[in-house]
Amino acid sequence: MKLNILIAILLTWQAGVMGQDSVVHVAYKTIDKKDLPGAVSILNPRQYLDKHYGTYPLEGTAAFIGGNNFWSLGSPLVLIDGVPRSINDITANEIEQISFLKGANAIVLYGSRAANGVMLITTKRGRPGVSQINVRANSGITMPKSYPDYLGSAEYMRYYNQALQNDGLPALYADSTIANYAAHTNPYRYPDIDYFSSQYVRKLYNTHSANAEFSSGTDRARFYALAGFQNQNSLLNFGEGKNEHNTRLNLRGNIDLKLNDFISTYVNVSTVFYTNRNALGNYWQRADSLQPQRFAPLIPISAVAPGSKDAQALIKGSRNILDGRYLFSGTQQFLTNPITDVYAAGYNKFTSRQFQYTNGIDVDLKNVTKGLSLHGQMSIDYSNTYNESVNNTYAIYVPTWSNGTGTDTITQLSMYNKDSKTGTQNLSNTWSDQLIDFNVHLDYVNIFKQKHHLAAMLMADGLRRRQTGDFQYRTNANAGVQLAYDYDHKYYADLSGAVVNSTKLPAGKRVAFSPTASLGWVLSEENFLKGSDVVDRLKLTASAGIVNTDLDFDVNSYYLYNAVYSPTAYFSWADGTYTNRTTTISRGENLNLTYAKRKEVNLSIAGSLFKNKIDFLASLFYIKKDGMPVQSYSLYPGYFFTGYPPTSFVPYTNFAANRYQGLDFQVNFHQTAGAVKLSIGAAGTYVTTKALKRDELFTDAYRNRAGKPVDAIFGLKSQGLFANQNEIDNHGMQKFGTVKPGDIRYADQNGDNVIDERDEVMIGRWGSPFTGGINVTAQWKDLTLFVLGTGSFGGTGIRSGDYYWVTGAAKYSAVVRDANYPRLTTLGSGNNFRYSDFWTYSTDRINISKVQLTWSFPKSLLKNAFVKGMNIYVSGSDLLTIAKNRAILELNIGSLPQTRFYNFGIKGEF
Template identity: 30%
Template sequence: MNISSKLVNSNGEPIKNAQITLGEGLLQTSTDGQGMFAIKAQPSGTLMITAPGYKEVVVKLSEGNVTNEIIMIKDLAFASKRDIVELPTGLQTSQRELVGAVGQVSGEVLEKQPSIVFQNVLQGRVAGLTVRNNANGLGNNLASLYVRGMASTGDNAALTIVDGIERPIEYLNPEEIESVQVLKDASTKILYGSRAANGVVMITTKRGKANTRVIKASAQYGVNMTTRMPEYLNSAQYAQLYNEARGNDGLDPFYSDQDIQGYINSSGPNDLKYPNADYNDYFLRSSTPFRKANIEYTGGTDDAQYALLLGYVGTEGVEKVGRTPEQDRLNIRGNLDIQVTPSLSAFIDGNGIIESRSWGKLHQNEVFNGIKTNRPNEYPFEITDPNFAGEDTQLGVERIPPLGGSYLRPTSLYGDMMYGGFQEYQFFYGQTNFGMKLKLDEITEGLSAKTVVTFDNYQYHAAGQINNPVRYEQQTVPGPSGLDSTAYIQLNNRIISGNREESGNNISRNLGWMANLDYDRTFDKHSIIANLSHFYYFSENSDIRQHTQNTNSFLRAAYGFDNKLYLEATGAVMGSNRFSGKNKHKFFPAVGASWIVSEESFLKSSESVDFLKLKSSFGVIGYDRATSFYLYDTRYYNNGSTAFGERNQNGVPRTGFDNFGNPDLTWETSREFNIGVEGMAFSNSLMFEVNYFNEYRSNIIYDNPSSVFSSINGSQNIPLNLGEVSNQGMDASINWFNTTKDFTYNIGGNILLVKNKLEQIDQVNYPDENLNQVGHSSDAIFGLVDNGLFRDQAAVDAAPAQSLGKYGVGNIAYQDVNGDNVIDTRDATVIGNAFPRTTLGINLDVKYKRFGLFILGTAELGVDQMLSNSYYRNDGEEKYSAYTLDRFHPVNNPSGTGPALTTYQNINDFRNSTYWLSDASFFRMKNVELSYSVSNGSWVVKNVKFYVRGTNLFVLSKIKELDPEVINAGVDNYPVFRTVTGGVSVSF
């Protein structure tokens, strides 16, 4: 069948730039500027049609839906960027009818970024969503998610929902996800209830589609490469600077010239007298493998649709001494939809996750703590003295060579990693959903009922075998002949765990139940939607005594007129077991409206504006997730006994006081306003959305406020609703799409501008205005203002006295902010902010013939970082980093910009101040994919895609030594990884 057709919408207008796929990716074409396309097809084939602003449509050729003249996408006029919008409790709306603010990204886009933790692939994808990476061990670097900044003084994390219920998302694979939607305004968040005020990241997994079949397999392999690792000094450099530090303190040198020369000529980490260890090079490798594989089998008929998704991901840690950490995760997900009768449909979902992790005796943070603190000359890793064999071992016990150690650090890193044993974790996570929907058209047309039950079970089991080998300190002692000799002092006894022992376990269960009564009817130009819903959520954890219980019952009504004016109102009664009495349940409202301006006569005939909508919403919603349990009760506890009687021999039990309760404690509430515009222009090539939001968070709870009571009552204060925060800003997204015969491109970006202000908090009224937090942002960084370093004694004498610790030439000078001629903590003021004022995502998607290129860049602007970790702040008996090479010394380094070294604790210099504050704005090349695809309808394999993918390829920032976003990465725990993989995806 040769088809030469025109694609139009329900108004008969041509649809330009539509993508048309024959079968399962066999052949592809697109419509031209008049909506025309041509394709050669089998009579029994199917066309998959997607176009900017329209829902995806499948057309069966065998049913005669295609003529040689016209294909019409029925029942849909111009929409916006996407059609179906998922809402909580299983509700759906269209982008056209939406009055609120919802951002979205497809799972297909997220597949392009290799990562073992799902949160990390969301950065830069959705306007209004800020994703901040964290430093942690293997598989634990979960990014923090924030929707529209920080609106509260405490918990600001977004809620994550998977298939309708609150669930963790770090275990997900992008290949099993249909879409990720971010609920940003009151009209959408209120539908989930009291845990959603901070915004919702809602994930919908893939389901089968009627009359289609997809069989797809993919595999990729690559490497994680370390980036921006801290540099530390070698033994000779350390010895020289340590002597300098002692000189600054008025002490004699500790290392002789002979010692320093010995370190220069050292044989390495096992040199008995002059050890020189590069801990990063010795204990860590620069790259680790990354493995991933997925299988997708989805499809179905009109009566039943199915989806089976299998996924594996695995990686290893960077430790190369002893046991290398490993992580392997297997996901299996099945979704099934069945039309039981013409009126009754049902679905059942199941998801199982099995994950195993193993490592040595030390957790990853303990390994990095050893690397950053153990000095390069502290001790030899192994004692190779032929005259010393170490401890005697019993028959059958592993022989361990004598290990070095020191009195300062008797547990050597080498001994723990090489001979310390191992730990293993196993995680098991099961998720189930079961639901039914009943059409009630016999009662009245458009009426239906739905109920869903969800149950999750999560458990982990930890076990290990922990050993503690013997270490020895070397001491030089006079020998009987008057010559010095070496003695070895045993620092500990050997402890051997003969068996693998359980070290921990945990079980948590989540239960959800939802019931809806829905009405959806159109009368001529009028559409009416009503939803009555009740939702119940219950969560228990074996490690936490108190369980979480929440309810949300709402009535939502939506009205549409003439396909261009939409009104919506929701009233919700939220319930929480964190409050008592009349405050246990509370009513919250939300309203919204939208107007399709492009349907009006003055725009309808516009050649440039295809779709334009104005929208606004307002609501007040409650929040309880940050509230502690039992704050409404005065609490007591058993507190041992008190001795009475002769010689105090009689013990009488006593009861201790824990805290006052406040039965009148009420909900933290969020009053939110949103106004936005969205549209499409220039033949659907340009898509955009802009939203302004204003949120006022009030009644923020302080468990134990100190600002309204004196210390006379023992600091046991009544919990109160004290805090108030205002938060406002703008989020926007824009995309430009164009296509020709062989070339297609999509370039876009999203931005968030946000800032909050503390209106009222639990704060003592300081006489010094510069110390007051009210009026500043909740992420304000307080610190001293520096005047540089004292470079001579005259500068020290001329400056106000500093009462912050010992100081002099080479130390930091501070400004007298409050003007009392004394530098102390009262001179602190706002010097920066820790949360970005601007978050950006920029993407480019280009296809030329069979080649494809996708690029994503992310950026944070207007954010500061306090350089407070041990890489920058070196003192005492700690290890020295390369940063100390720029320290000030009047003779050895008079142009140095860092504080003078000391062997004491540097109290004066190591305070938060502008000296240590750095602009942490950055641009990161977050994700790149280069691909090549081959399609042929006559093959068993219908489509093959070869690709190379990369993430965290480079970062640009004023901070050069470490990662600007995760300043502790590589110092306190794993570094940020650059991941590069190669793979293939095959469709059958």
């Protein structure tokens, strides 16, 4: 019996060391996959990275993992090797496993900070007796999906004249002027600037990357090392834009040492060096705001009249003549513009450096008590960023054109600003982040009578962090206990809890206990299912718990429980002879403020069918997040607060509450048909949310946020456009400014014949209740085809911003061509440009997110060669969006465009 136990322990240890797929990393330990609790999903990049290559760790997770959005509770706690870090600190190449810990029972040991879920990322390690070198190189092109569509100069002028006419104002642009701009005979005098044309923007840009992995080891010492590099250039094809680039160098080293039969230690070191160089001037943002007819960015010197002595003198004195042919242009109002900035304003270089160090020790205390072990880990992370820029100034010239001889000629130049290149490098926006994290846990694992498995853990975790601008350390501390039992891997019970501490709460309320419990039952081990031809394995898990959390407090709000007094405006008396300042209060004191609570019940089912051809995992969940801190004005009399001067004696209280419920699932099907191996996987998450309690006292129940989704959008219900003044006169008064024919007509919800904010109703929700995807792998001989699709349904977007809400002197986009577009105006339109269902659109979409074809060199060709394996692959990412509103969904305004990526790669194993 003792021999069997020893063999089982050794096999478990070996599986953990070798990172086999049956071992799962959960809170502070590893367990066998068959013992996995409910509401936990895992990804093993080793399984799919060769067929679905990418550097971003979470690419396509919606098609693999149910609940990959952590049930829409908020941003999860991201842990890399147990330390709070950013997902951007790591690439997919470095990862052994990603565990999605969703249920309260799975996250509770991490304390308050884990209340929204935990993404536990475990990096690769060396394997005893296995020496391996993997080298991978990639080269790809990135192509924009779309650019904003703005009106050209002549069309803009016609529509702007129409807007003036709608306002009862005379036209600004004469027909002859519009004709000159439409003719394009002289683009310098009558410019029509398209900032997204091929003159300024490439059709594509390049990305190159390479990485090399090295691993080896013995029973005594093991190591894993990775070096990766990536470089990417820019879409801009002129001036400083040609020098724009991103580079990233990342290095990782993981070392494991077995010091003796009782003590092992490990060291993890990671560094990331990132630089981004870009031209000054914010090209993409300004290109979306500057009208095309304002001025030509360049003036041809050849167009300047030779006899204009003053103009010729300015040319000779200029230090910024582009290609010996052009001066920079502008106006007295626009002394810079996106194009001349790229040529002459200089550049900015953003630098980010990160260093992460982790050291741990594992002590086997079997000489004290069989199955007892002690584990400790400490990490020190440091990162800093800064901007290094060269800031130049340059002169712009405003031309005076003449056509006295029948040819357009510049007779005069006016200069503004001056040329200056100091060569000084300016350092700015320095920022640093320092983190110290430690944890220690005492574990007990034992087997009694070969069927009774008992595990216990006593742990403590602490963190101290400080960033530039912090007045005090950001801290986290919690202690936890776990008692787990299973009988013959058939019946499971788990009691886990954490004692949490938060410095964001008053002294008497900082400590709380979070209890959770879980029960599991493997039905397939019962006589009524054992030996079934259909069911291979079927496990039910139910868990419940309460997690105390301070995540609902603002990160910098450490004193919400205190009253806050501050000086405010001056007042005077005696005809201004004397002055003094008043004192105001912005919130009252509440020394009973405490944690918000995540109260949860979930049920999971996992298993496999038909000789493991189908495996599945699904979870149902109900979560109430209660006691979120708000200033509950509705609970206090009106004299507790005033609007001017702004004063409030109302304290923060644990008042607001939300509900989250739904299900997630993932299922995989495997089948071999002749020489083709087929695998199909699907995953999805459906979440409904409800605001249970809000601080509100609306007269009309339809305005209540309580009872609506947490991410509900409120606005007016539209009834089309007013056709004439008679319709306006016979409709309720719309109190959002002057209303004229062509403006949006709104529904009167409360029947008071006045349309104002009290007529706002729910018009959608920001998030998509359902998200999911499907992945398909077809392997034939040495060829593997992988296809990944994702989708989301049920969400709503709002068309807003200057691109859709065109008013005043804003740049006009193509939306104004729509016959159903509201009345154009130069005076502003508070009536039309506000949240209403006139501007909503469905965000439902299906994406073909990835297609990759991989060819593996036949083993027969590599026999007796130093190359053990070779893969060549081509792939495309973000290839197609299938959606009713695809044009809107794929459009970025004021920033880099959305893109498609095509890649060629090669991987060698040595």
